[in-house]
Amino acid sequence: MRDFQLPGRSPVRATEGMVATSHPLSTLAAIHMLRSGGNAIDAAVCAAAVQAVVEPQSTGIGGDCFVLYCPKGQGEVLAFNGSGRAPAAATVDWYQENGFSELPKQGPHAVTIPGAVDAWCGLLEDHGRKGIADALAPAIHYAENGYVVHDRVACDWEESKIDLSADKAAARIFLPGGKPPTAGDVHRQPELAATLRIIAENGRAGFYEGQVAEDIVGRLRQLGGLHTLDDFAATKGDYKAAISTSYRGYDIQQTPPNNQGLTALLMLNVLSGFDLAAVDPSGAERLHLEVEAGRLAYRDRDNLLADQDHVTVSVKTLLSSAYADQLRAAIDPQPAMTELPRLELPGSDTVYISVVDGDRNAVSFISSTYDSFGSGIVSPKTGIALQNRGTSFRLDPKHPNCIAPRKRPMHTIMPGMMTKNGRAVMPFGVMGGGYQPFGHVHLLTNMIDFNMDPQQAIDAARVFCGVVEAGRGVGVGAVEGLRQRGHQVVEPRHPLGGGQAVLIDWDKGTLTGASDARKDGLALGY
Incomplete structure (x- = not known):
């Protein structure tokens, strides 16, 4: 409470x-x-x-x-x-x-x-x-x-x-x-x-x-x-089969690429091998592990994700336990990885x-229309932005996300759904361009590992990987702990994303809704 x-x-x-x-x-x-x-x-x-x-x-x-x-x-x-x-x-x-x-x-x-x-x-x-x-x-x-x-x-x-x-x-x-x-x-x-x-x-x-x-x-x-x-x-x-991974007994569902939902599943697979519940939910150790898992998953996003008609690496391979083990082995609980490039991940609306x-x-x-007001072009008679x-899209013919006729681009927007034993537990989402996979994982681990309710999980202070962006709610001690591990930490120019969720309690017959104060909205029920 x-x-x-x-x-x-x-x-x-x-x-x-x-x-x-x-x-x-x-x-x-x-x-x-x-x-x-x-x-x-x-x-x-x-x-x-x-x-x-x-x-x-x-x-x-x-x-x-x-x-x-x-x-x-x-x-x-x-x-x-x-x-x-x-x-x-x-x-x-x-x-x-x-x-x-x-x-x-x-x-x-x-x-x-x-x-x-x-x-x-x-x-x-x-x-x-x-x-x-x-x-x-x-x-x-x-x-x-x-x-x-x-x-x-x-x-x-x-x-x-x-x-x-x-x-x-x-x-x-x-x-x-x-x-x-x-x-x-x-x-x-x-x-x-x-x-x-x-x-x-x-x-x-x-x-x-x-x-x-x-x-x-x-x-x-x-x-x-x-x-x-x-x-x-x-x-x-078109309808596609949802893709999913299991995390601490819950199944986390995403839409398959061409969007970046797979990135969140990769992060969860990596983090499943760490005992997050044993560490401070607001501390540097937890945030460091999320940042490192994010750096690995976003690297794969940028190199491998695209319209599924144009990729060579299968979703099944990327979501395998063997691949998660391989990624996890690169993470040290103390020093930050040095062999990965620092990611620059633009936001969007x-x-x-x-x-x-x-x-x-x-x-x-x-x-979404992606960037604020999209392309900046408005159809004059229709009023459509x-x-x-x-x-x-990329212009490298060797890249899976290279532009091609009638091809879908790699997308940032990604809805999420948590299920358990064949029943929906929570439709959820976190907005914010490239931040979204990271936001999904932070929300889910807040709830599953740290027993927060949906509103607490959404309200909690956030960081983002790359040059680590730490929102104003992140404590001084956590920021210093990230810097001691080798991360460059800055304050983000804008709030990191926004989010909504509705939690279903099948036993009590109740619904619990939450909406992010970083935006203008709210949850309502009856």
Whole structure:
């Protein structure tokens, strides 16, 4: 139990349904969806659509998503890949011949075809009770009538003003009066509201065919992009078998690559050989072991992970106990490894949603346009900010993540699901670009090894590997202990990620929700 004399928040506890998101309006819309007869999939899509309006720096219908879904909380966990692909004309030869040494962070060549709307429509059709029109209704309302800009959103928005000013449509919509909105301002997106109405009326075709697709493709082609209407029409998400590893009796589920979920599983496999519960949860010894496991796992992420149609090393091999033993042998409890490069891992903007309904359908849902406002390009008639996931591709033909026609890039966003004995225990996620695998592991070890409740586990101070970033809550003694082990330690410029989780207690029939104070959101249940 937490110390009620100190700042903080209690977890939220309920029986019938629970939603945790990074924005109050998103959480409230999802709760209303559940209470009006929708299930967890309906609520998650509804929440994602609201966040596509009210957290425009982080997500939108110009982005992608990944989803883990456990129907009725039992049996197989379904993994849905809602990430888009490169244009059919995007060959590595074209980029090399046109003088590119890397994929840019902004502009048309950073844009992959958005997969979110296709995912929403497909998931609702396959597993929802309500249709796309019901799911989009709150988002349409906020885009059309306005929403109040929240504090963390305003902070992130302010940092994007230079990039937004480079695109006329972006500046018109997202820099009203020539500047970013501040906390407490009311912001409207009428063009986006009209686009959402088209999707509500026409479903998937309303985005990938007709006037919306034509406006997006026209703008990208005008800027020199390789995108075509055929690329949009061909976009289709798909179900994959979830990948997992066992950690202290729990099964941790992730979506398979092309995202970085495997990185968290590699870290857990390494850490399973150390007795974390015997050390101080806030001390240097625990943090050092996590940092070293992270450095090894992220090295493999950067060298090996890509669209599974283009890799040579199998997931099974990487998750084997023999490989975990090999990685673990490189870690010393005292000095930091010297043979690995220090990682430089940029952050990004993401939204994560966790929902469990009365039937115990459990959904772990994550969405993003990658960098703040994605590519910086906004489709002028539709009001859609387009993602910049293409910047993750490489231009080395020998690298598995090299760009290729209709190929998916390596993705940072990754939902998580903890299960035990064939039942869902907790849909969870941690946002923050490259930090996400590390954040998943820190959250899980806080709960499993140190018996924290979900809110305590999310609130706990964080570090990140590479040049070790230690959040302000990390104690002076722990920082000094990391430095004595050879780590360079700095304070991060921004908070390390954000997170949500909903814990299912099958014996008591209760749900416990948690949401990260590093963002604007909250958990609500009933």
